[in-house]
Amino acid sequence: MRNEKTIFLCEDSVDGIFTGVYDAWDSRLGHGNVKLALKGRANYEMFASYREVETDGEKAEKVARTLRRRLGPEDYAHIYQAALSKEEERADSIYRVAVAGLAGGRSGSIMQNLQNPAVCRIFELSRTTGNEAHRYYQFLRFRELAGGVLFSEIKPENDVLPLIGDHFADRFPGEDFMVYDRTHRLFLIHEAFKQWVLVVGEEPDWEKIGKISDRETQFASLWRGFCRSVAIQERRNVRLQQQFLPLKFRAYMTEMNGGA
Amino acid sequence: MKIQESMSISEKLNILSDAAKYDVACTSSGVDRKGDGKHMGNCLAKGICHSFSADGRCISLLKILFTNECVFDCKYCINRRSNDVPRASFTPEEVCTLTMEFYRRNYIEGLFLSSGILHNPAYTMELLYQTLYQLRTKYHFQGYIHVKAIPGAPQELIDRTGLLADRMSINLELPTAEGLKKLAPHKSRRTILGPMRQIQNRMEENRQELMVYRQAPRFVPAGQSTQMIIGATPENDFEILSVAESLYRKFQLKRVFYSAFIQVNEDSALPALPGGPPLLREHRLYQADWLLRFYGFEASELLSEARPNFNVFLDPKCDWALSHLEQFPVEVTRADYRTLLRVPGVGVKSAQRIVKARRYGALGFGDLKKMGVVLKRAMYFITCGGKQMYPVKLEEDYILRNLLSVKERLPFDLEHYHQLNLFDDCGVMR
Ligand code: SF4
Numbered sequence: 001m002r003n004e005k006t007i008f009l010c011e012d013s014v015d016g017i018f019t020g021v022y023d024a025w026d027s028r029l030g031h032g033n034v035k036l037a038l039k040g041r042a043n044y045e046m047f048a049s050y051r052e053v054e055t056d057g058e059k060a061e062k063v064a065r066t067l068r069r070r071l072g073p074e075d076y077a078h079i080y081q082a083a084l085s086k087e088e089e090r091a092d093s094i095y096r097v098a099v100a101g102l103a104g105g106r107s108g109s110i111m112q113n114l115q116n117p118a119v120c121r122i123f124e125l126s127r128t129t130g131n132e133a134h135r136y137y138q139f140l141r142f143r144e145l146a147g148g149v150l151f152s153e154i155k156p157e158n159d160v161l162p163l164i165g166d167h168f169a170d171r172f173p174g175e176d177f178m179v180y181d182r183t184h185r186l187f188l189i190h191e192a193f194k195q196w197v198l199v200v201g202e203e204p205d206w207e208k209i210g211k212i213s214d215r216e217t218q219f220a221s222l223w224r225g226f227c228r229s230v231a232i233q234e235r236r237n238v239r240l241q242q243q244f245l246p247l248k249f250r251a252y253m254t255e256m257n258g259g260a
Numbered sequence: 261m262k263i264q265e266s267m268s269i270s271e272k273l274n275i276l277s278d279a280a281k282y283d284v285a286c287t288s289s290g291v292d293r294k295g296d297g298k299h300m301g302n303c304l305a306k307g308i309c310h311s312f313s314a315d316g317r318c319i320s321l322l323k324i325l326f327t328n329e330c331v332f333d334c335k336y337c338i339n340r341r342s343n344d345v346p347r348a349s350f351t352p353e354e355v356c357t358l359t360m361e362f363y364r365r366n367y368i369e370g371l372f373l374s375s376g377i378l379h380n381p382a383y384t385m386e387l388l389y390q391t392l393y394q395l396r397t398k399y400h401f402q403g404y405i406h407v408k409a410i411p412g413a414p415q416e417l418i419d420r421t422g423l424l425a426d427r428m429s430i431n432l433e434l435p436t437a438e439g440l441k442k443l444a445p446h447k448s449r450r451t452i453l454g455p456m457r458q459i460q461n462r463m464e465e466n467r468q469e470l471m472v473y474r475q476a477p478r479f480v481p482a483g484q485s486t487q488m489i490i491g492a493t494p495e496n497d498f499e500i501l502s503v504a505e506s507l508y509r510k511f512q513l514k515r516v517f518y519s520a521f522i523q524v525n526e527d528s529a530l531p532a533l534p535g536g537p538p539l540l541r542e543h544r545l546y547q548a549d550w551l552l553r554f555y556g557f558e559a560s561e562l563l564s565e566a567r568p569n570f571n572v573f574l575d576p577k578c579d580w581a582l583s584h585l586e587q588f589p590v591e592v593t594r595a596d597y598r599t600l601l602r603v604p605g606v607g608v609k610s611a612q613r614i615v616k617a618r619r620y621g622a623l624g625f626g627d628l629k630k631m632g633v634v635l636k637r638a639m640y641f642i643t644c645g646g647k648q649m650y651p652v653k654l655e656e657d658y659i660l661r662n663l664l665s666v667k668e669r670l671p672f673d674l675e676h677y678h679q680l681n682l683f684d685d686c687g688v689m690r
Contacts (some may be wrong), residue, residue, distance in 0.1 A: 081652070112616040115627055124630075129652065137308050142365045150364065170295040170367075171302050193297075219361045222273055226362075229278040230323060231313035234522050234537055240316025244309070255311055 005048040009039045011055045012082040012090055014162075018060035019089045020053045021098055027051075031099045034090035063098075071101045075111040081133075082125035084159040093121045132156055133163035139249045140164070142177060142219065144213040150177040151209055153252050161188045165196040180204050220254050226254040267348055272478050273358065275348040278375055279328040283431075283487065284519045287321040288369035288404040289427050290482030300363065301370070301402030303426065303482075308369050321372035321406060322362055324388055326350055328601075331378030332446040334433070336492050338524045339376045349378065352391035363403050368427075370404030371395070377410065377446075384419065385413035392424040404482070407626040409459065419457055419462055419479075427482040427514070430455050435503045439493035442529055448511050458513050459484050483514035490545065491521040491538040492530060496568035501548055501559040508552065520544045544570040544669065551576060554608050555601045578604045578663055581658055582642055587656060588641045592628065593618055604663075605638030625649050636666050 005156035006029050008088050010020035019037065024034040039052070045091030068076040079097060114120050142150035150172070154160075161181050168177065171189050179188040187199040250256035289307030309318035327349035328339040338345060373391060378384050388407055392495045395401045409418050409430040422428055430452055431569060434440045439451045459480065466479035486507060488500065504516040521539035523530060548570065551557040555577070562576055563569070571579045581588065581604050590603050600611040610632035617623060617631065625644055629635055639649040640659045652659075 026574055097282035108619065109616075110611075113620040114630060115623070123445065128601065137304075140311055140366050142424075144365070149637045152366075171366050172300060172364065173295055173297050174300065184459050184579055215361075219365065222270055222358065223269060223362060223365070223367050225274055226322070227313055227319060229274055230281045230317075230319060231315045232281055232317075235317070235520075235539065237316040238314055241312045241314055242301070244318070245312040254367070259518065 001120045004221050004241075005035055005045065007034060007035045007037050007042065008053050009037055009042060009050055010053040012041065013055065014055060014080065015060040016055045017083050017094055018063040020091060021052050021058045021063050021095050022056075022059040023051070024095060024140050025098075027085055030094075031249060034095075036095045038088050038091055041088045042126040042142040067101070068096060071110055075101065078111050078122060078126040081129045081163065082122040084126040085129045086158050087125055089121070090125050093118045093125070094259050095186065097122050129158040129160065129163070130159050132184070133160040135249060136160055137167055139245070139253055140179065141176055141252060141254045143254070144216045144230070145209065146213050148176065148213065151258050152177070153182060154179060154181045155248075155252065157183065159184050161186050161198060164188070165190075169196045195250075207244065263630070264563055269354055270359070272348045272354065273324070273348055275346050276324045276326070276328060276350060277322075277408070279376070280323045280325045280372070282338070282519065282524075283323065283372070283374055284324055284517045284520065285429060285485055285487060285515065286318050286320045286372065286407075287515070290514055291401065291404070291433070293481075296360060296402060299400035299402055300360070303369070303402075303404050304362045307404075310366070310368055320369045320376065321368070321404065322351070322359055322368050323372040324355070324358075326355065326375035326384070326391065327378045328376045329378050330442070332377050334444040334447070334534075335525065335527045335529050336443055336489060336521065343525065352387070352394050355391050356395045356401075359403075360399055360401060361562065362447055363401070364576045368403075370401075370406070372406040373668060374408040377385060381410045381412035382414050382417065385410045385417045389421045389424070391418055392421060396424045403432050406482075409455045411447050411455065413455070415455075418458065422462060422480045423477050425480055427485060427486040428459055429487070430459075431487045431488060432503070432507070432516075434486070434493050435488050435495040435500045437494070440494065443492060444541075456484065456486070456511050457526060461514075471525075475573075483512070485515040485517060487511055487517040487519055488520050490542050491533065497541070497545065497548075497570050498563040498565065498568035499561070501552070503550055503562060504549060505559040514623065516549060518542050518549070540572055540670070541570070544576060545570065551580075556598055557602075571663060574660075575668065577602075577606075578637065582660055582663075584653055585656060589643045589648070590641060591643050591646070593623055602636055603641050603643075605634035605636070607632060637663065 006027065008020045008024045009018040019038045024036060027034060067079060068233055079094055082096060093240070097110060100113070100119065111119060111123060114123060135156055136156065140152050140154055145151050161179065165188050174192045175190070177190045177194050185201070187202055188196060189199055190196040217237045265273050287306060287307050288303070291303045292304040295302040307320060309317040309320050313319055323337070327348045328345070329349055330339045331341055333341045338372040355371070355373065362368045363370065373388055375384050376389065392405060392407060395405070405425045406427040406429065407421060407425040409421070409428050411430060432452060433444055440447060440449060444597065465482070466476070469476040470478065488503070492686065507513045507516055520539050520542040521533065521538045523533055547608060548562055551562065552559065557580070562580055568583070570576055581602070587602070590599055592600065597611055597615050600606055600614060601608065613631040614623065614628070617627065623644060625635065629643065635649060640652050640654065640662070
C-alpha cells in the first residue's frame with residue numbers, strides 16, 4: 001500500500017533533523033505521505049511504518065546549505081533556531097517549511113507567509129529559542145576561577161549554546177571562558193583568540209570550578225552592593241522586577257544570591 | 261561637606277551609585293560595534309539589559325557619579341551643596357577597574373558616567389574626559405559609554421569627550437525655563453541648550469567627515485538624550501510633550517526620558533506629593549513619546565490647550581482613536597502601514613508583519629492574533645476582509661466602556677496608586 005504514512009524517526013538534534021529532511025525528501029514517497037518525528041519522543045501512530053534515520057553530517061550539511069542558499073540567510077536563521085528548540089514537532093514543521101520554501105514558482109521570503117501553519121510554527125519556535133538565547137546575553141554571569149578562566153553555568157530549556165557562542169567570543173576575544181549547559185550537558189569553550197567550540201559528553205571538573213580567584217569575591221560583592229543601591233525605594237516594584245527577570249534565571253545570577 | 265579621606269572602593273561605589281540612581285536613562289542602545297578581535301567589548305544597537313533592580317528598572321550600565329561633591333544647589337537633588345550627606349569621589353583608575361571587571365563577568369554593557377560639579381564645570385568635565393580617555397586608550401574598552409556633558413563646561417572639552425563616548429546627554433531637568441530658574445539656580449536654559457546644540461552640530465560634522473573618510477573617529481555614534489523631571493513644577497502634559505517633540509525635531513535627540521519627581525529634600529520650593537512619585541503620569545508620557553517616535557503622531561494630535569493632560573484611565577493611543585472615530589474602521593487587508601500603526605492594539609512589529617504577510621494571501625483574525633495584534637483592543641477599530649470580528653458598534657461610549665473593562669497591563673499596581681485622585685479634576689473622563 002502506497003498511501004500509508006511513513007514516519008522518519010530522527011535523532012533529537014539539528015543534524016538529526018536535517019538528515020531526516022534529506023532522507024524523507026530522498027525517499028520519493030511524496031511529501032504528503034511522510035512525516036518527521038524524533039526518536040524516543042514521538043507518539044506511536046497506527047497504520048504507519050517507521051524508518052530510523054541515521055544522522056549523517058554530510059546530508060545534514062547539504063540540507064543546511066540548500067536551505068541557506070535557496071531561502072536566504074534570514075529565513076535559514078529562523079529554521080536553524082527552531083531546530084534548536086525543545087519542541088518535538090519542530091522536526092516535521094521544518095520539513096513542511098522546506099517543502100513550501102523550495103517549491104518552484106515562488107518568490108519572496110517563505111518565513112513571511114505566516115498563514116502557512118508550519119511557517120507560523122517555525123516562526124514561533126524560532127522566536128522562543130531566540131528570546132531565550134537573548135536572555136542569556138542578559139543574565140549569564142561569569143565568575144573568575146583561580147587561574148583566570150571565566151566560568152558560567154546555565155540551565156536553558158532550549159539548546160541555546162550554539163546561538164550565544166559568537167556573541168561572547170566577539171565580546172571577550174582575549175578571555176578563556178567556559179559555559180556549561182546543565183540541561184543538555186554541553187560545554188561552550190573559548191580559548192583566548194581562538195574559535196569557540198562545543199564539547200559534548202564531558203562532566204565539569206567540579207573541584208576546579210569550586211575554586212574562585214582571590215578577587216572574585218570582592219567584585220561579586222561590589223556588584224551585589226551596586227544592584228541594591230541603584231534601586232529607588234519610592235518606586236519599589238518587585239512584581240515588575242519579576243516580570244523582566246523571571247525566577248528561573250536567578251539561581252545562577254551573582255546579584256540574586258546572597259554571599260559575601 | 262563631609263569628605264572622607266581614605267575610603268574603600270566599596271564605600272565609594274555605595275555612595276556614588278546611590279547618588280546616580282535618579283538619572284533614569286540606563287539604555288545601552290543606538291550603536292552596533294563588532295569586537296575588534298583583540299580587546300574587550302562590543303555593542304548591540306538594541307542594547308542589553310543585564311539585570312533588574314527591586315524597582316523593576318533595567319540595569320544595563322554601571323551608572324555612577326564620578327563625584328557627588330557638588331558646588332551647585334539644585335533643589336530637587338540629593339547631592340545639592342546644602343545637603344548634609346556623605347561625599348565621595350572616584351579616581352579615573354577606580355572607575356576603569358570597576359567597568360572592566362564588571363563587564364568581563366557580563367554584569368554590564370558599559371559605563372554611564374555622570375557627576376556632581378566638583379570646583380567648577382570645566383574641572384569636572386576634564387575629570388570625566390580623563391576617565392574615558394584611560395578607559396578607551398589604556399584599557400582599550402570597546403563596550404558602551406554614556407557620559408554626561410556638564411552644563412557650563414568649555415566646548416572644546418565636550419568635543420574631545422564626545423569622541424570617546426557612544427552617547428552623551430545633558431539633562432534639561434525641567435520642562436520650562438521658569439521651572440529651571442526656580443529649582444536649579446546654578447543652571448540655565450543657555451548652559452543646557454548650548455552644549456546640546458553643540459553636540460548636535462558636531463554630530464552632523466562628524467557625519468560629513470565619515471562620508472569623506474570612513475576611518476574618521478566617531479563622535480557620539482549613539483546620539484544624545486536628555487531627561488526631564490515630571491511633577492516638580494506645574495507644567496501640564498501638553499507642554500511637556502511639546503518640549504519633547506521639539507527636542508526630537510530641532511535637536512535630533514535619540515531619546516527624551518521622563519522621571520517622576522521623587523521628593524528627597526524638604527524644600528518650600530518643591531511640591532508635596534503625598535501619593536508618592538507620579539508614576540502613572542510618567543507612564544502615559546512614555547507611551548505618548550513612543551507615539552511620537554515610532555507611530556507618526558504629533559503632540560498636537562494627542563493633546564491641546566483645551567485638553568492639556570492625558571487620560572489616566574486609557575493609554576494615549578486608545579484615547580486618540582476614540583476621539584477620531586471618523587477615521588475608523590480600518591480595513592487591515594488594504595490600509596497602508598501608517599494607517600495600520602494608528603489602530604489601537606497594533607504595534608510596529610505587527611503592522612510590519614501584516615503588510616508583508618498579506619502579499620501571500622488572505623488574512624483572517626486568527627492570523628492577526630498570531631502576528632501580535634491585541635484583538636481585544638483592535639477589534640473595535642478594524643475590519644478584515646470587510647468583516648468585523650464580532651458585531652461591535654463604532655460608538656464612543658460603547659467602546660470606551662468595553663476598553664475600560666479590559667484590564668490594562670500597567671507596570672505597577674493601580675490599587676496602590678494613589679496618584680489617580682490628583683487627576684480627578686482634569687476632566688478627562690467623558
Ligand atoms: S549639579 Fe545639581 S543635579 Fe547635579 S549633582 Fe549638583 S545639585 Fe545635583
